[in-house]
Amino acid sequence: xxxxxxxxxxxxxxxxxxxxxxxxxxxxxxxxxxxxxxxxxxxxxxxxxxxxxxxxxxxxxxxxxxxxxxxxxxxxxxxxxxxxxxxxxxxxxxxxxxxxxxxxxxxxxxxxxxxxxxxxxxxxxxxxxxxxxxxxxxxxxxxxxxxxxxxxxxxxxxxxxxxxxxxxxxxxxxxxxxxxxxxxxxxxxxxxxxxxxxxxxxxxxxxxxxxxxxxxxxxxxxxxxxxxxxxxxxxxxxxxxxxxxxxxxxxxxxxxxxxxxxxxxxxxxxxxxxxxxxxxxxxxxxxxxxxxxxxxxxxxxxxxx
Numbered sequence: 001x002x003x004x005x006x007x008x009x010x011x012x013x014x015x016x017x018x019x020x021x022x023x024x025x026x027x028x029x030x031x032x033x034x035x036x037x038x039x040x041x042x043x044x045x046x047x048x049x050x051x052x053x054x055x056x057x058x059x060x061x062x063x064x065x066x067x068x069x070x071x072x073x074x075x076x077x078x079x080x081x082x083x084x085x086x087x088x089x090x091x092x093x094x095x096x097x098x099x100x101x102x103x104x105x106x107x108x109x110x111x112x113x114x115x116x117x118x119x120x121x122x123x124x125x126x127x128x129x130x131x132x133x134x135x136x137x138x139x140x141x142x143x144x145x146x147x148x149x150x151x152x153x154x155x156x157x158x159x160x161x162x163x164x165x166x167x168x169x170x171x172x173x174x175x176x177x178x179x180x181x182x183x184x185x186x187x188x189x190x191x192x193x194x195x196x197x198x199x200x201x202x203x204x205x206x207x208x209x210x211x212x213x214x215x216x217x218x219x220x221x222x223x224x225x226x227x228x229x230x231x232x233x234x235x236x237x238x239x240x241x242x243x244x245x246x247x248x249x250x251x252x253x254x255x256x257x258x259x260x261x262x263x264x265x266x267x268x269x270x271x272x273x274x275x276x277x278x279x280x281x282x283x284x285x286x287x288x289x290x291x292x293x294x295x296x297x298x299x300x301x302x303x304x305x
Contacts, residue, residue, distance in 0.1 A: 001018075001020065001021055001022075001099055001102040001104050001283055002018060002020060002021075002035070002102050002283075003016050003018070003019060003020075003021040003063045003097075003099065003100060003101035003102065004016050004017070004018055004019075004063060004064065004065070004100035004101065004285050004286065004289075005018075005019045005021065005061045005062065005063060006045065006050070006060070006062050006063075006064055006155075007051075007060045007061050007062075007166045008062065009045065010243070011226035012045055013018075013042060013045060013286075013289050013290050014290055016064075016285070016289060017284045017286065018282070018283065018286060019061075019286065021193040022262060023060075023100065023102075023103050023134065024097065024103055024104060024177035025105065026074050026075065026076030026077075026079070026105055026106035027076050027105065028062045028076055028077050028078050028079075029076055029077075029078050029079050029104050029107055029108055029109070030075075030076035030079060030106060030107055030108065030174060031072045031073075031074065031076065031079055031082055031088075031105075031106060031107075031108050031111065032072070032074040032075075032103055032104070032105055033068060033070040033071065033072055033073065033088060033103065033104050033106060033111070034070050034071045034072075034102070034103055034304070035068050035069075035070040035075045035099055035101060035102060035103060035104055035303045035304070036069055036070045036120035036124075036302070036303055036304045037038055037069045037070070037120040037121045037123065037124035037300055037301065037302050037303060037304075038065045038067060038068050038069075038098075038099040038100050038101075038124055038300070038301045038303055039065065039066070039067030039099075039124045039125055039127070039128065039208060039298060039299075039300055039301075040064065040065045040067070040289060040299060040301065041066070041128055042289070044064050044065070044066070044098075044118075045229045046063065047094065049094035049095045050062055050064055052088040052095075052183070053095050054095050056177065058183040059095075062097060062098075063098045063099075063101050063195075064098050064100055065092070065095040065098035065099035065101070065301070066091055066092045066093075066094065066098050066099060066127070066128065067089075067090075067091060067092075067099060067124050067125070067126075067127040067128050068089060068090060068099040068104060068106075068124055068127075068185075068305075069087075069088070069091060069114055069120040069121075069122075069123030069124040069278075070087075070088065070089075070120065070304075071085060071086065071087055071088070072081050072084055072085065072086045072088055072103075072111075073103070074278070075108075076105075077248050078221055079108045079227045080108070081108055081109075082108050082111060082113075084289060086113065087113065087115075087116060087120075088111040088112065088113060088114050088266070089111065089112060089114040089120075089123035089124065089126065089127065089260065089304075090106070090110045090112055090127055090161070091110055091131065091253070091255040092103075092104060092106050092110060092257060093106065093107065093110065099105040099124075100282070100285060100301060101282075101303070102282070102303055102304075106258070107149065109255070109257065111257070112257045112260035112261050112264070113261075113262060114264065115268060116269060118264060118268060120175040120194065120304075121276065121279055121300050121302060122135060122139035122267060122274050122276070124300050125157070125262070125274045125275075125276050125298050125300055126260070126263055126264060126267070126274065127255070127260065128157075128158075128253060129157040129158050129160075129161045129196040129256065129257075129275070129298065130161050130260070130263040130272075131253045131254070131256060131259055131260065131263070132158050132161070132235060132253040133158055133161035133211075133253070134161075134164050134165060134262070134263060135251065135253060135256075135259070136162065136182070136211055136233045136235065136251065137155070137165055137166055137169070137209070137211070137233075138165075138169075139161060140231070140233050140249045140251055141209045141211070141231050141233045141249075141274055142173055142231065143151045143166060143169055143208075143209055144169075144170075144171075144208075145171065146169025146170060146171070146172075147171050147172070147209060148171065148172045148174065148206075148207040148208050148209070149162070149166045149171045149172070149173050149174070149207065149208065149209045149210075149211060150174050150176070150204065150207045150209070150210045150211070150222060150225065151163050151174065151175050151190065151211045152168065152176045152177075152210070152212050152213050152214050152216060152218060152222070153176070153177060153213040154173075154175025154176055154177050154181065154185035154188070154190050154193070155177045155181035155184040155185045155188070155212065156177075157273075157275050157297065157298040158211060158213055158235070159175065159177070159185070159188075159211075160184075160185075160273070160275040161275075162187050162190060162211045163175055163185070163188050163189045163190050164271070164272050165266075165272070166211075167189045167191075168266075168271055168272075171189050171208075171209075173189060173190050173191050173192075174190065174191065174192045174193075174194060174204055174207065175188075175190030175192070175193050175194070175216075176194045176195075176196050176201070176272065177193070177196065178195070178196065178197055179194070179195050179197050179198065182195065188273065188275070192204070196218065201218070201222065201225070202221065202224075202225070204225065205225070206225055206226070206227045206230075207225050207226060207227065207230065208226070208227055208229075208230045208231070209226075209230060209231050209232075209233065210222045210223070210225065210226060210230075210231070210232045210233065211233050211245070212232060212233065212234040212235070212236065213235055213236060213248070214236065215234065215236035215237065215240070216252075218239075219232070219236075219240060219241050220240065220241035222241075223239075223241035223242060223243050223244075223248070224241075224243075224244070226243035226244075226246045227246070228245040228246065229245065229246055230243060230246040230247075231243075231246055231248070231249060232246065232247070232248045232249070232262055233248070233249050233250075233251070234248070234249070234250040234251075235237070235251065235252075235253070236250070237250060238250055251284065258283070268274075274297050274298070275298055276297050276300055277295055277296045277297025277298055277299055278295075278296075278297075278299045278300070279299075279301075279302055280299070281301070281302055281303075282299055282301055282302070282303045285301045288301065289301075
């Protein structure tokens with residue numbers, strides 16, 4: 001099968017190559033999925049799990065990518081809950097070969113049914129961004145109606161999901177980003193926008209929840225804005241700055257079939273829009289994942305028509 005492969009951690013996305021790799025086989029509780037579309041997060045190539053297995057052993061050459069939408073073609077021994085021919089989408093295991101390929105072996109529990117009226121490209125754009133936003137807001141951030149959310153990177157793949165889900169839950173959303181991000185952040189539902197290049201973050205006043213995708217100085221300044229009992233939620237690693245009288249949580253997104261179902265249903269009924277930028281074929285994936293300009297949404301690799 002065709003697959004994108006990485007061998008050199010120091011090379012980053014520039015070290016990607018399109019190669020022929022053996023098709024995977026299904027272990028116990030696995031399914032094989034014929035991939036139609038795949039998502040990719042550039043920071044994957046900095047994750048230890050891209051390069052080593054759970055025991056810390058080198059696993060290169062590795063196939064990156066963890067988001068997928070496709071069709072089940074085979075079931076491993078003991079697999080239940082899915083059937084051959086079923087449309088699915090989901091989030092592949094961090095330590096196994098990923099989804100920038102024609103086929104992937106994946107645990108059945110990591111997948112959810114993809115309704116027939118949702119395109120594969122849309123399905124592949126949802127797992128990491130959607131689940132990260134959902135879990136950060138509701139599981140870790142304990143968001144309640146009437147609260148104020150400061151959503152950093154509000155024009156990005158995660159930030160647009162955070163904005164929409166928070167607003168639907170009855171929160172007031174203040175989005176942040178670069179000057180060029182203002183229009184998109186407001187279009188996706190931010191009530192206000194703070195230009196981190198020109199505006200004073202401190203002028204927004206106190207907030208109940210900060211959803212941080214940036215870290216560093218912005219995180220430190222944001223922590224000081226959190227109300228008593230509020231929460232700083234981070235997806236950029238251990239929190240360096242903690243609220244004076246609140247919680248600080250950093251987390252790694254986990255797959256959850258029920259939550260994927262909630263997310264895709266919101267897409268179907270128009271409550272949630274995806275933030276897809278470029279869509280490229282697998283043959284063009286190396287170039288697409290090494291853009292010469294700033295990404296304007298999530299890059300999706302369309303493996304099959």
